[in-house]
Amino acid sequence: MWLCRAFAAFLLACAAAATPALAQVDVGEASRLRSLVPAGQLESAANQQYAALIAQARDKRALAPPDHPQLKRLREISARLIAHSARFNERAAKWNWEVNLIGSKMVNAFCMPGGKIAVFTGLVDQLKLTDDEAAMVIGHEMAHALREHARARIAKTQGTGLALSLGAQLLGLGHIGDLAANVGTQLITLKFSRTDEIDADLVGLELAARAGYDPEAAVTLWQKMGSVQKKGGAPAWLSTHPSGTDRIERLRENVPRVRGLYLQASGKR
Template sequence: MAWLLALVAVHAGLVSAREGVQVGERSAFAKLVPAEEVEASAAQQYKQMLSQARGKQAVATSQNAQLQRLRRIAQQLIPFAQEWNPRAKEWQWEVNLLRSDQVNAFCMPGGKIAFYTGILDKLQLTDDEVALVMGHEIAHALREHARERMGKTAATGIGANLITQIFGLGQVGQSITEMGAQLLTLRFSREDETEADLVGMELAARAGFNPRAGISLWTKMAQANRNAPPQWLSTHPASDTRIGDMEAAMPDVEPLYQRAKRPQ
């Protein structure tokens, strides 16, 4: 009987194994905050940000060649997002380009993507490099890193509120709405950033973009970092560490790239 159980376990392991990077399950803390509320808050903030930027004539029009390029790359990446998060199938994806010297890009929960002209112009990104940046940012949304951070804050607040109720000290902590208002300025942990690198590499590889562009991308980032760190690097691991992690993951993603249909 023992040998049969062992055989079943081995078979289950083979069935559950997937090709690509391995990053584990999403954090249980994320479940403390409803995904719908996080995504709704993100959509509202994204809309407000675009409105403010349009008031400064800082949003690229649909005729802008760089914006068209970004949207084309996004269309190639998005079909591979659902495997990482089933909710992505229902997201109302948006891609916009903001005129700013900042070396920055982001994807908010619910698929709200923005690039700054600074990251494209200053780093002279190739399509493959843009796909690695975009894949990284999409990965943050797919892995629900913002929701996880909010869940951890909520858990802390719940603990604090229990103590204050016991000792009669009043209410403490932020509401989910207040935490959600920080989505545009949220800083991720280094572990989140490393995870986003790996998932982003896989998304790009499956979409037919060369994952080795991550190496050239972070070489450019390191050069841009010599004088003053770009905003995009604020909490990211050091370039050497990041490049080493990417090199280690290449055997997991290069076969996907070799079989992928190349972007037109």
């Protein structure tokens, strides 16, 4: 009996060695502070703010039509990323994802809570993004939404108000959801912490790799960002997405951890 068990253990070990587990980035648990802000209320507020932005872009004839080549390209890339989004946030499976391209010289992009994505033409044109690099940008922005950084940041910056609103709710005097609704206009300009940015870098890297995009593009993307920054007139995206050699090195260190995911997804393994 003992010999049989030992042999079985040996076979399992051999199988494990033949098919090693695919590495994943280590970002830990999402901030528990986010639970202070109702996800549904915040996503509803984000949807309203996004709709207002899209309407404004349409009025100014800055909204790319559905048949715009760049928009079609971005939507195809996003669809591949979205297919893996629920791995990082179960709510994402029920989000009404939307991707739009807005004509502007701004080097910017964002993804609001609930899966509302906007990319500005300045980002695509000035950086001459490849598909892999575009996937890294979109993946990074999606990661902010999937990891619910906005909920956590609002909880931190509105700490006193949240505590008072929560107390009022417990006493039957009001609804904490009102606070979430009132911050909808802040979501586009919300600045994330350094920890949030690192989190989004790594989750975005893995998300893109799982979708079959070359993780090396994360490095070339930020190298391009650094070049734009050195030329002066730092783009809007860099105001909330600081570049630097430490960021590039961190991404470079994590590329091997997701390379297996990329090779498997792209059929190059």
